[in-house]
Amino acid sequence: MVDFGGWDMPVQYTSILEEHHAVRTSVGLFDVSHMGEIEIRGPEALSLVEYVSTNAAAKLREGQIQYSALLYDHGAIVDDILVHKVSPLEFFICVNAANQDKDFEHIRSLNRWKAEVELVSDRYAQLALQGPKAINTLQKLTPADLNSLRYYWFVDGQVAGIPARIARTGYTGEDGFELYVPPDRAESLWNALLDAGSEFGIKPCGLGARNTLRLEAKMALYGHEIHASTYPFEAGLGWIVKMEKGDFVGRAALQKALEQGIKRQLVGFEMRGRGIARDGYEVYVDGRPAGWVTSGGPSPTLGKNIGLCYLPTALSTIGRTIHIMIRNQPVEAVTVPTPFYKRAK
Helix, strand or coil: CEEECCEEECCCCCCHHHHHHHHHHCCEEEECCCCEEEEEECCCHHHHHHHHECCCHHHCCCCEEEEEEEECCCCCEEEEEEEEEEECCEEEEEECHHHHHHHHHHHHHCCCCCCEEEECHHHCEEEEEECCCHHHHHHCCCCCCHHHCCCCEEEEEEECCEEEEEECCCCCCCCEEEEEECHHHHHHHHHHHHHHCHHHCCEEECHHHHHHHHHHCCCCCECCCECCCCCCCCCCCHHHCCHHHCCCCCHHHHHHHHHHCCCEEEEEEEECCCCCCCCCCEEEECCEEEEEEEEEEEECCCCEEEEEEEEEHHHCCCCCEEEEEECCEEEEEEEECCCCCCCCC
């Protein structure tokens, strides 16, 4: 157990390898109740959501979810978020644990519309059921037709008789569901999910496997790949920025950055030499400091040591030899396409 965003969180229940492979091959269960939730309600809720987020929330249909970001005026990232459209008058936003108070104040301070912004994290526990057998496990417990629930859509219903928001999302690169439930019902739901998944070898999973899984899928982690000095375009998140939608916080700064040219890019690499690259390690190209590692570690699926790093745009081509400084020694690596792992359709 470790402190994480003010919560006591499990790094592992049995072993990171076992938990990682369970998610890739069958099903794993995460308690991610530390995540934050914000609700925006009112006749002009959409106007506020459109202004504070980068993606085109106006295109969302009821029951649809969008990966998006909150930006500062200077164009860098406050947080990456999931925007759920509950109704034309209500949006539900899932935010990162350590950022929830900051995100709430950021949105509230920008609210000049007929909309109410409320931090509602205390009303929700969140369990994440991930892996190719997640749907088989969950369908035992809910009358909702999960086969008809598309990726990045949600439905409000019941799981094991417990009121739940069932979202087909996740942070592992696998199919799966994130379940938002009343906190006083979370323990009974956890046990029901473990029982339902027992025939598939379900495993409880901790932060360790969550990190190796998301790294293989090249999913950004706040404080590593993205933070208050990172533009979305640098982090490979240009696809969630809809410059054409009209004004939003940070748009002018992003436009200027695009005109001047993006100076650095997030790239993936595999280690060629012996050693594991960790976040913060320096990256050298042609004997000169060029960037730094944002995340790194062993890939249980690929059996290789992998990582992500920032490099100057001109040096960020695939197949480039780089060196990671590990204990003051340069260790060879090569830049590779990402994501490192992509599940079969």
